[in-house]
Amino acid sequence: MSARNTIIETVAKNKPALIPLPEMDFSQFETPVDLFEAFSKQLLVVGGRLIEMNDESGLSQLIQQEKSAGVNIINRVTNMGEPDVVPENAAALHAVDKAYISGAFGVAENGAIWVWESAMGQRILPFICQQLVLVLRRKQLVANMHLAYNRINVQEEGFGVFIAGPSKTADIEQSLVIGAHGPKALSVIILH
Amino acid sequence: MSKSHAALAAEFTADENRTDWHDETLWWVRQKRDKAVQQIPEWEILRQWASAIKEHTLSKLDEYLAIFEREAISNGIKVHWANDATAHNEIILKIIKEHSISKIVKSKSMLTEECHLNEYLHQSGIEVIDTDLGERIVQFRGEPPSHIVLPAIHLKKEDVSETFHEHLGTEKGNNDPQYLTESARTHLREKFIQSELAITGVNFAIAETGGFVVCTNEGNADMGAHAAKIHIACMGIEKIIPKAEHLGVFTRMLARSATGQAITTYTSHFHRPRPGQEMHIVIVNNGRSRQLGREDFRNSLKCIRCAACFNTCPVYRRSGGHSYHTAVAGPIGSILNPNLDMKANADLPFASTLCGSCTNVCPVKINIHEQLWKWRQVIAEEGLVAPSKKMSMQVLGYILSKPSLYRLIGKTGRWVLRHMPLLVKFKSLNPWYKQREMPEAPSESFRDWYKKNRRS
Amino acid sequence: MKVGLFIPCYIDQFYPMVAIATMQLLEKMGCEIVFPLEQTCCGQPMANSGFNTLSKGCDRNFVANFSDVDFIVAPSGSCVLHVKEHLADAQNPEAAEFIRTHIFELTEFLTDVLKVEKLDAHFPFSVGWHNSCHGQRGLHLSSMSELVAPHFSKPISLLNMVNGLQLHLPSRIDECCGFGGTFCVFEEAVSVKMGKDRIKDHEENEVEVIAGGDVSCLMHLEGILKRKGSKVRVMHIAEILNSQK
Numbered sequence: 020m021s022a023r024n025t026i027i028e029t030v031a032k033n034k035p036a037l038i039p040l041p042e043m044d045f046s047q048f049e050t051p052v053d054l055f056e057a058f059s060k061q062l063l064v065v066g067g068r069l070i071e072m073n074d075e076s077g078l079s080q081l082i083q084q085e086k087s088a089g090v091n092i093i094n095r096v097t098n099m100g101e102p103d104v105v106p107e108n109a110a111a112l113h114a115v116d117k118a119y120i121s122g123a124f125g126v127a128e129n130g131a132i133w134v135w136e137s138a139m140g141q142r143i144l145p146f147i148c149q150q151l152v153l154v155l156r157r158k159q160l161v162a163n164m165h166l167a168y169n170r171i172n173v174q175e176e177g178f179g180v181f182i183a184g185p186s187k188t189a190d191i192e193q194s195l196v197i198g199a200h201g202p203k204a205l206s207v208i209i210l211h
Numbered sequence: 212m213s214k215s216h217a218a219l220a221a222e223f224t225a226d227e228n229r230t231d232w233h234d235e236t237l238w239w240v241r242q243k244r245d246k247a248v249q250q251i252p253e254w255e256i257l258r259q260w261a262s263a264i265k266e267h268t269l270s271k272l273d274e275y276l277a278i279f280e281r282e283a284i285s286n287g288i289k290v291h292w293a294n295d296a297t298a299h300n301e302i303i304l305k306i307i308k309e310h311s312i313s314k315i316v317k318s319k320s321m322l323t324e325e326c327h328l329n330e331y332l333h334q335s336g337i338e339v340i341d342t343d344l345g346e347r348i349v350q351f352r353g354e355p356p357s358h359i360v361l362p363a364i365h366l367k368k369e370d371v372s373e374t375f376h377e378h379l380g381t382e383k384g385n386n387d388p389q390y391l392t393e394s395a396r397t398h399l400r401e402k403f404i405q406s407e408l409a410i411t412g413v414n415f416a417i418a419e420t421g422g423f424v425v426c427t428n429e430g431n432a433d434m435g436a437h438a439a440k441i442h443i444a445c446m447g448i449e450k451i452i453p454k455a456e457h458l459g460v461f462t463r464m465l466a467r468s469a470t471g472q473a474i475t476t477y478t479s480h481f482h483r484p485r486p487g488q489e490m491h492i493v494i495v496n497n498g499r500s501r502q503l504g505r506e507d508f509r510n511s512l513k514c515i516r517c518a519a520c521f522n523t524c525p526v527y528r529r530s531g532g533h534s535y536h537t538a539v540a541g542p543i544g545s546i547l548n549p550n551l552d553m554k555a556n557a558d559l560p561f562a563s564t565l566c567g568s569c570t571n572v573c574p575v576k577i578n579i580h581e582q583l584w585k586w587r588q589v590i591a592e593e594g595l596v597a598p599s600k601k602m603s604m605q606v607l608g609y610i611l612s613k614p615s616l617y618r619l620i621g622k623t624g625r626w627v628l629r630h631m632p633l634l635v636k637f638k639s640l641n642p643w644y645k646q647r648e649m650p651e652a653p654s655e656s657f658r659d660w661y662k663k664n665r666r667s
Numbered sequence: 668m669k670v671g672l673f674i675p676c677y678i679d680q681f682y683p684m685v686a687i688a689t690m691q692l693l694e695k696m697g698c699e700i701v702f703p704l705e706q707t708c709c710g711q712p713m714a715n716s717g718f719n720t721l722s723k724g725c726d727r728n729f730v731a732n733f734s735d736v737d738f739i740v741a742p743s744g745s746c747v748l749h750v751k752e753h754l755a756d757a758q759n760p761e762a763a764e765f766i767r768t769h770i771f772e773l774t775e776f777l778t779d780v781l782k783v784e785k786l787d788a789h790f791p792f793s794v795g796w797h798n799s800c801h802g803q804r805g806l807h808l809s810s811m812s813e814l815v816a817p818h819f820s821k822p823i824s825l826l827n828m829v830n831g832l833q834l835h836l837p838s839r840i841d842e843c844c845g846f847g848g849t850f851c852v853f854e855e856a857v858s859v860k861m862g863k864d865r866i867k868d869h870e871e872n873e874v875e876v877i878a879g880g881d882v883s884c885l886m887h888l889e890g891i892l893k894r895k896g897s898k899v900r901v902m903h904i905a906e907i908l909n910s911q912k
Contacts, residue, residue, distance in 0.1 A: 022292040025496075030500045169456070177483030200396055200399055217854045230860060591716070642855040647862075647891050665700075
């Protein structure tokens with residue numbers, strides 16, 4: 020018998036009698052009145068930086084300035100003309116200083132932001148860049164993870180990720196170090 | 212069997228300062244967990260739901276596994292099944308050989324530790340680079356991880372500095388965690404870019420969507436998986452959850468329980484390989500279906516590997532992960548490992564005071580301390596307890612079932628303690644007396660007093 | 668109200684003053700106390716070592732001794748928990764069931780059954796409270812630091828009724844002391860280290876007495892205290908609640 024059938028049959032034989040799924044009513048949970056305030060607070064906790072802007076024009080200006088100052092930038096933000104094409108090869112992305120990527124929405128309880136593969140160009144971009152900038156509109160916030168998963172169909176794209184702050188580790192004596200393998204900084208630009 | 216937990220723990224505690232440091236470091240993690248969960252008024256409801264979702268899943272696990280497989284295949288993922296550790300290792304070796312690959316990176320997967328994948332591949336001349344910082348440190352040192360979330364928690368920064376000096380050429384004596392992490396970053400980013408194949412674990416596998424979720428803080432699973440042209444994700448059969456909406460419960464609990472973070476930095480959802488990439492999933496049994504059949508122990512399979520039970524365990528904190536001589540240490544390991552090898556791990560259910568703190572911190576409500584008690588019964592029944600201990604229990608059980616004999620022995624014992632105390636003061640024969648005084652023996656028992664004072 | 672006094676074997680033999688205090692305290696509250704003379708032990712030492720099957724004789728003896736009372740009370744959370752969870756007697760299943768549901772740890776009995784709200788007790792010392800795990804996490808004598816739930820403590824509420832007593836809680840409010848039954852000898856190294864750490868936590872509050880609801884934990888801590896020549900005493904809560912001017 021194949022390993023698959025052996026496993027499935029033993030599991031079927033040994034499993035307990037049916038136990039029902041719980042009824043989950045998460046609307047009973049308290050949610051913050053001001054999602055933006057709660058999100059901003061959590062973003063700081065996870066090591067992120069908040070930048071507020073009125074609209075894309077300010078952002079566009081900022082990126083132009085940085086580019087002319089010689090910063091190696093990949094800009095993937097939508098609503099600002101054609102996004103940059105992202106090279107497929109990881110080695111070519113190794114030297115990217117800063118990536119600007121549109122987030123789908125943020126989660127107030129933990130400062131995480133959902134990012135779709137389509138927004139990244141290449142899956143590795145938000146991980147390999149030295150600094151990551153995620154761009155969100157102020158109204159794109161949900162209170163908690165229950166509402167977050169309500170909002171997305173996770174298999175819509177091949178890959179998607181919640182990102183909460185810059186890459187970090189505390190594997191040496193529990194000392195927090197920002198910038199383990201991935202970005203050493205995460206900024207979130209909120210467009211009002 | 213090699214040395215028992217008690218013997219290894221005695222070696223660990225021999226360095227009292229280091230034991231204090233280990234205890235305090237992990238207690239600090241426990242406190243961070245407390246602070247995080249106290250901010251969630253619905254925490255106990257979430258525990259209830261998480262437990263119920265997992266129990267439901269186990270009761271339909273065969274069906275969910277089949278659904279997961281079907282959906283994953285339709286997503287373009289190659290699904291493999293391994294009934295034991297060897298099969299798991301062979302499947303991975305076969306994929307590596309088929310593609311003639313030599314550059315392999317691996318992010319944290321306790322399953323691959325359980326299956327001893329690295330040693331197996333090493334024997335075939337294949338080296339795997341562990342990319343989790345803690346795992347890389349212990350890999351350099353040729354040690355197993357001592358904790359499932361914090362693999363190098365038994366080491367001080369001076370130890371890491373020595374190791375990095377030797378393997379990465381860092382400055383001798385520079386113990387700054389920032390500097391050491393930066394060196395590892397440079398070293399490992401190079402490995403990521405060169406890697407051809409990435410192995411990751413799986414935190415949750417979603418039956419209805421055929422995808423899986425991997426959680427890290429460092430971003431190493433993503434760096435590996437998105438750079439390599441082949442991604443192999445290894446999962447135990449118990450990683451399944453029915454629906455994506457259930458992730459809402461588990462992602463709220465995992466990091467809060469593990470480190471006190473509200474969520475891990477990266478919660479990555481893989482559903483399809485990227486263009487030109489191959490994605491494999493290896494679904495592993497390795498004794499889990501046997502555990503599912505043990506009524507008293509099946510709900511240990513609810514575990515999401517947060518390690519909260521490690522951090523709270525007063526025994527773990529003072530004996531270190533290596534004293535458990537298994538891939539998964541701590542209280543949860545002590546109820547999982549007897550299923551894998553009862554004889555070799557017969558000591559582990561006894562490495563506990565049954566204080567119950569593990570059960571209380573468990574986000575999926577595994578009754579860990581009750582299962583420890585139950586494993587003790589099974590192990591005794593199987594004759595895996597030392598004959599001397601068994602005999603003393605038989606004698607004790609006999610005395611305590613015979614009131615007059617009990618009184619006689621009690622009286623004699625107290626008399627001996629009062630008049631010939633040296634008899635019990637052999638530290639080698641009486642472990643109690645090694646570091647503790649004996650209680651003072653009164654001339655009369657309560658029973659004697661009662662008869663004199665209350666019954667006439 | 669007829670209360671059967673269950674005095675665990677090691678209290679009977681080594682700590683009779685705890686049993687006497689328990690008895691006197693309950694008598695003051697108006698309970699009619701009986702002490703069945705043929706009682707021995709709850710059977711926990713064997714059961715926790717993996718030999719629950721060897722505690723059957725203890726179980727039968729326990730049932731035979733405690734079948735004729737309204738309640739059973741013991742000054743030990745650990746032994747009470749064992750009886751509640753594991754007492755069985757194939758010949759007398761109903762009697763065993765009655766005992767399992769009518770056995771109380773002392774502070775639980777004072778709080779929930781006798782509903783004590785004030786005490787005539789005086790104990791002018793600085794006291795550190797040790798939460799014993801089986802009483803706390805097993806019998807829910809107090810809230811637990813791991814759970815998100817309202818705070819309460821039956822023993823501490825009682826201690827707060829004692830005149831002159833200054834209560835100090837250790838920084839790790841409910842960490843195990845390391846006694847753990849036969850753990851204390853089979854895992855001697857860790858057991859002692861856990862005990863030393865509990866003591867250190869209390870010493871930082873400069874307490875004169877470490878008090879608890881389980882003599883087993885106290886005996887272990889006392890052994891360590893005495894070995895290092897400490898002046899700190901251990902006392903069972905019954906002795907404190909029974910103290911008068």
